[in-house]
Amino acid sequence: xxxxxxxxLAVAVFxxxxxxxxxxxxxxxxxxxxxQWAQVETQYQRRFxxxxxxxxxxxxxxxxxxxxxGDIAEARTRYxxxxxxxxxxxAAGQVESALARLLVIVExxxxxxxxxxxxxxxxxxxxxxxxxxxxxxxxxxxxxxxxTNIKQFPTNLxxxxxxxxxxxxFEAVEAAEQAPEVNFGD
Amino acid sequence: xxxxxxxxxxxxxxLWITPFRVQAKVWPQPQGHVNDFAQLFTPEFIQQLxxxxxxxxxxxxIEIAIATIVSLEEDTVENAAVEIFEQWGIGQKDKxxxxxxxxxKEDRKIKIEVGYxxxxxxxxxxAGRIIRDEMASAFKQDNYEQGVLLAVEALIARLxxxxxxxxxxxxxxxxxxxxxxxxxxxxxxxxxxxxSRSKSFYAGxxxxxxxxxxxRVMAGSSFFMIIIFILTGLxxxxxxxxxYKKLKKAGKSTSWRSSWGGFSSKHSNTSSGGFxxxxxxxxxxxxxxxxx
Numbered sequence: 162x163x164x165x166x167x168x169x170l171a172v173a174v175f176x177x178x179x180x181x182x183x184x185x186x187x188x189x190x191x192x193x194x195x196x197q198w199a200q201v202e203t204q205y206q207r208r209f210x211x212x213x214x215x216x217x218x219x220x221x222x223x224x225x226x227x228x229x230x231g232d233i234a235e236a237r238t239r240y241x242x243x244x245x246x247x248x249x250x251x252a253a254g255q256v257e258s259a260l261a262r263l264l265v266i267v268e269x270x271x272x273x274x275x276x277x278x279x280x281x282x283x284x285x286x287x288x289x290x291x292x293x294x295x296x297x298x299x300x301x302x303x304x305x306x307x308x309t310n311i312k313q314f315p316t317n318l319x320x321x322x323x324x325x326x327x328x329x330x331f332e333a334v335e336a337a338e339q340a341p342e343v344n345f346g347d
Numbered sequence: 348x349x350x351x352x353x354x355x356x357x358x359x360x361x362l363w364i365t366p367f368r369v370q371a372k373v374w375p376q377p378q379g380h381v382n383d384f385a386q387l388f389t390p391e392f393i394q395q396l397x398x399x400x401x402x403x404x405x406x407x408x409i410e411i412a413i414a415t416i417v418s419l420e421e422d423t424v425e426n427a428a429v430e431i432f433e434q435w436g437i438g439q440k441d442k443x444x445x446x447x448x449x450x451x452k453e454d455r456k457i458k459i460e461v462g463y464x465x466x467x468x469x470x471x472x473x474a475g476r477i478i479r480d481e482m483a484s485a486f487k488q489d490n491y492e493q494g495v496l497l498a499v500e501a502l503i504a505r506l507x508x509x510x511x512x513x514x515x516x517x518x519x520x521x522x523x524x525x526x527x528x529x530x531x532x533x534x535x536x537x538x539x540x541x542x543s544r545s546k547s548f549y550a551g552x553x554x555x556x557x558x559x560x561x562x563r564v565m566a567g568s569s570f571f572m573i574i575i576f577i578l579t580g581l582x583x584x585x586x587x588x589x590x591y592k593k594l595k596k597a598g599k600s601t602s603w604r605s606s607w608g609g610f611s612s613k614h615s616n617t618s619s620g621g622f623x624x625x626x627x628x629x630x631x632x633x634x635x636x637x638x639x
Contacts, residue, residue, distance in 0.1 A: 168352050178560040200631070280479075281472030284635045288471030291425050295632030 183319045190307040194328055197300040198246065201331070204293045205253055209237060211289055212260075215282045219267060229266065232259040250331055257293075260286065297331050304328045372422075374431050377412065379622045380404075385415040385452040387491040396499065403503055408444065409465070410625050411502060412437045413495060415450045424449060424456040424636050431460075438462040438628020445628040446502060448495065454638075457482055459498075461634040468509040469502065475635035477501045486639035555580020 216230055236255035243249040267283065308327045311320035320326075375384065380400035381393045388396075400411050412435060419427055428449045438445025443464035450457055459474040477498050485494030559576025 172352070175556075175560065182560065204631075280475065284471040284475030288474075288633055288635055291634075291636075292632040294425075295429050 180319060183316055184323055187307075187311065187316070187320060187323070187325050190303070190310065191325065194300070194303045194307055197296065197303050201293065201296045201300050202249075204289065204296050205240070205249075208256065208260075208286075208289045208293065209240070211282070211285055212237070212256075215263075215279075215286060218279055218282060219263075229259055229263050233263070247329065253293075257290070260290070301330050304330055371430050371433070374434050377414075377435050377622070377625065380410070380412055382412070382414045385417045385450070387415050387450070387452060388495075389492070392492045392496075396496065399499065399503075407506065408439050408442065409506060410437050410439070410445045410628065411448070411499065412445065412625065413448045413450075413499070415452060415491075417451075418453040419451045419456065424451055424454065424458040425632065427451070428458040428460040428634075428636075429630065429632055432462070432630045435625050436627035436629070437625045438464065438630075440627035443628040443630065445625065445630065446634075447630070448498060448502075450491070450495070455486075456636065456638050457486075458636040459502075459634040460630050460632070462628045462630045463633070464628070465506070466633045468506060469634070471633065471635045473505060475637065478635055478637035483637060483639040549581070550584060552577045552581040552584070555583075 212233060216233065233256060236252055236259055240249060240252035240256065243252050264283070264286070267279070310316055311325050311327065375382075379393075379397050381388070381396050383393055396413065400413075404410055414431060416427070428447055431449065432445070432447050435447075436445075437447055443462040445462040446465060446469065447460040448457075449460065457478050459469070459478060461469045461474060481497035481501050482494040485491070485497065555576040555578070556573060558580070559573035
């Protein structure tokens with residue numbers, strides 16, 4: 162009978178350790194998602210730092226395209242004022258589509274797009290869009306890993322016990338998902 | 348009764364074996380700094396370029412990788428570059444100082460992907476200019492070797508003049524082997540030096556299992572690791588017991604120090620002279636892309 166008791170004890174200890182282990186695992190995944198979100202925000206900031214330069218270099222050249230600049234400025238203000246992740250994501254999406262339109266406009270002015278300084282700026286902008294999409298994809302991958310794990314048995318029991326809830330994916334704005342294509346080839 | 352409980356325990360363990368991970372496309376492993384999968388270069392050129400890149404790495408620790416592929420297969424060149432960079436780990440792990448030059452032959456696309464640590468030196472504008480000025484014109488005349496050589500020379504020149512500006516990356520990549528693991532291994536070996544003297548065959552497995560659990564609690568590893576720990580425990584117990592018996596039989600000393608805690612022979616890592624892979628750097632979509 163002593164042996165049975167020992168086995169029961171071993172199983173109990175095992176389950177106890179499993180609980181702690183799973184909990185810690187979830188905490189780590191949670192942290193990873195948050196760290197990755199910070200990485201996405203860094204790239205957004207980079208984008209905002211870049212925009213004034215680009216706007217200044219082309220603004221005087223086409224006054225008829227004022228709406229685009231207005232849209233960018235408005236989305237930017239909205240992003241700074243956003244407090245939740247969802248609101249930030251939405252404002253960032255607006256910046257993205259406005260920028261995509263600006264790039265199309267620049268495409269239509271051969272004089273501007275062949276200018277060395279503008280070309281450099283466009284490279285930076287395209288690179289930033291690509292960085293944003295890379296970090297965002299990594300964010301979504303981490304969220305998917307986390308969400309799947311907390312929905313799987315038996316981790317879901319532990320997740321519910323300690324209040325780990327599923328996280329929202331970052332939905333990119335339709336048509337702005339790809340980095341805007343900047344093609345200077347002839 | 349005992350068997351039933353054991354079976355239940357094992358079934359319970361199996362539930363945890365498959366932790367979920369998001370999978371990306373698997374690219375072929377790098378064969379060197381120059382990976383000409385699309386066969387755009389002559390062997391002499393590859394050799395010459397490889398030497399150049401190995402030398403540059405020896406001087407600066409910066410890893411420049413070249414990859415040519417036949418087709419992107421509906422993917423974008425930006426995506427492919429990020430995936431390859433991620434899987435190869437170009438650049439030093441703590442500096443993220445790697446660069447990938449990706450050429451997709453049929454899609455006529457080029458991407459220069461820059462590691463986090465070099466973004467300030469090879470900024471997007473610089474990368475874009477290299478693609479437009481050095482590569483595109485040569486590539487238009489199907490002179491791939493000339494274009495790649497000019498691009499590599501431009502990159503190296505830029506890195507040499509701007510290397511003072513190379514900042515340490517702030518980006519932290521995924522988990523590494525933690526120091527705790529090494530400590531555990533030491534503890535493991537020490538415990539087994541004692542276990543080898545004991546008669547039971549399963550004690551090693553039990554100890555392995557508990558160490559595995561402890562490791563999971565501390566480092567949050569998957570449950571699969573625990574099974575590995577248990578199997579390692581059983582195996583080491585067996586191995587050390589054999590070794591202990593043998594030493595005993597031969598009348599040799601079985602003290603901790605003279606038997607290296609149970610390891611009677613030293614293991615040495617021999618490295619072949621060939622390419623040992625890149626050093627684990629990461630990138631985040633920096634650089635530029637273009638076509639020809």
